[in-house]
Amino acid sequence: MERIGRGEKVRAAVIAATLTELTEKGYAALTIDEIARRTGVHKTTIYRRWRDVPTLVLDAVTVHAEVDIPIPDSGDIERDLTRLATSFIGWATSTTGRAILTVLLSDAARIPEIAAIRRQLFEDGPRRADTMITAALARGDLPADVDPAELLKALIAPIFFEIVIIGATVDQKTAAHAVSVALAAARAGVLGRQ
Amino acid sequence: MERIGRGEKVRAAVIAATLTELTEKGYAALTIDEIARRTGVHKTTIYRRWRDVPTLVLDAVTVHAEVDIPIPDSGDIERDLTRLATSFIGWATSTTGRAILTVLLSDAARIPEIAAIRRQLFEDGPRRADTMITAALARGDLPADVDPAELLKALIAPIFFEIVIIGATVDQKTAAHAVSVALAAARAGVLGRQ
Numbered sequence: 541m542e543r544i545g546r547g548e549k550v551r552a553a554v555i556a557a558t559l560t561e562l563t564e565k566g567y568a569a570l571t572i573d574e575i576a577r578r579t580g581v582h583k584t585t586i587y588r589r590w591r592d593v594p595t596l597v598l599d600a601v602t603v604h605a606e607v608d609i610p611i612p613d614s615g616d617i618e619r620d621l622t623r624l625a626t627s628f629i630g631w632a633t634s635t636t637g638r639a640i641l642t643v644l645l646s647d648a649a650r651i652p653e654i655a656a657i658r659r660q661l662f663e664d665g666p667r668r669a670d671t672m673i674t675a676a677l678a679r680g681d682l683p684a685d686v687d688p689a690e691l692l693k694a695l696i697a698p699i700f701f702e703i704v705i706i707g708a709t710v711d712q713k714t715a716a717h718a719v720s721v722a723l724a725a726a727r728a729g730v731l732g733r734q
Numbered sequence: 735m736e737r738i739g740r741g742e743k744v745r746a747a748v749i750a751a752t753l754t755e756l757t758e759k760g761y762a763a764l765t766i767d768e769i770a771r772r773t774g775v776h777k778t779t780i781y782r783r784w785r786d787v788p789t790l791v792l793d794a795v796t797v798h799a800e801v802d803i804p805i806p807d808s809g810d811i812e813r814d815l816t817r818l819a820t821s822f823i824g825w826a827t828s829t830t831g832r833a834i835l836t837v838l839l840s841d842a843a844r845i846p847e848i849a850a851i852r853r854q855l856f857e858d859g860p861r862r863a864d865t866m867i868t869a870a871l872a873r874g875d876l877p878a879d880v881d882p883a884e885l886l887k888a889l890i891a892p893i894f895f896e897i898v899i900i901g902a903t904v905d906q907k908t909a910a911h912a913v914s915v916a917l918a919a920a921r922a923g924v925l926g927r928q
Contacts, residue, residue, distance in 0.1 A: 646840045646842075647840075649836040658899065658900075659899075662900060696895070697894070697895035698891045700895055700898075701887060704839070704899070705894055706852075706856060707842075707849045707853050708853075721925075724924050725918045728922065730914035730918050731915075734911060
């Protein structure tokens with residue numbers, strides 16, 4: 541039974557081509573013309589779905605991160621945060637994830653759209669995990685004042701610091717450390733809405 | 735009374751010129767020839783003190799950060815961490831601090847020396863504050879297992895996340911939040927040596 545429609549195939553092809561162009565040539569060199577050429581999808585079809593290059597790039601990097609970072613739902617917040625941190629590290633250290641991070645950090649100083657894409661990816665993206673935290677709050681596993689966005693920031697900030705600033709090798713220990721810092725802060729009541 | 739010797743004047747002039755070249759033209763364009771031309775200091779004098787460009791750049795960005803970020807010693811660890819976080823934010827959001835960060839993050843993907851400079855600046859640099867934390871440990875203001883380096887990382891990671899990843903405006907509230915997260919983690923016993 542064919543469940544993936546033509547529209548979805550076109551979308552997947554355009555997103556794959558966008559990721560390839562982005563990570564191989566960078567943001568500045570990425571054009572809808574080249575994506576159309578690579579995929580055989582007509583330019584007007586691409587523009588109908590994504591109104592411009594920033595919209596297309598944000599969609600492509602978001603889809604890529606969503607595939608690499610599933611939202612866990614084990615019923616145990618420590619296990620869920622550990623899985624989330626682990627798959628986040630997996631994403632950030634994968635070939636494509638590293639290349640995306642490099643583009644988003646290197647080009648942002650010169651290209652304002654890149655800073656906006658980065659902000660949306662790392663501020664709105666983690667909101668997918670809000671339900672996981674809301675469920676933990678409902679179970680009473682976290683203090684009632686915990687703001688999901690603040691908990692997710694507390695979780696990924698130490699991981700980003702190691703990867704982006706120190707350039708360290710990150711692994712399961714990094715994930716466990718980030719979880720323990722985020723949970724300590726949550727339980728101390730300092731992750732309320734800022 | 736003249737207390738600053740010729741050597742110190744030369745050092746200050748070379749460091750100032752290095753920061754100007756670095757932030758105006760970037761790392762790749764920085765040459766000892768140009769620093770010599772700008773300062774009137776002979777090339778061989780520069781090479782005698784700094785063996786190569788990476789050594790000179792690391793010294794320049796380190797001196798700049800040390801001037802902008804004094805190590806507090808109030809006898810109260812929360813106040814000390816708050817002052818440290820506040821002056822760190824001041825550095826990271828100053829014109830020169832922002833330009834240094836941009837260079838260290840943008841060029842690092844292409845220039846391996848830059849990644850090494852960034853790592854040393856942000857991993858070794860904060861070690862200046864070890865004594866401040868050791869004093870707090872001696873006073874019994876922090877659990878005995880706290881590793882100074884881990885506490886300092888826990889303090890600056892959330893600030894970096896806001897500045898570098900989100901591109902948010904950071905202020906006194908950001909500093910206070912970072913301090914509360916770092917102290918919560920320290921008091922929960924999760925900032926031992928990793």
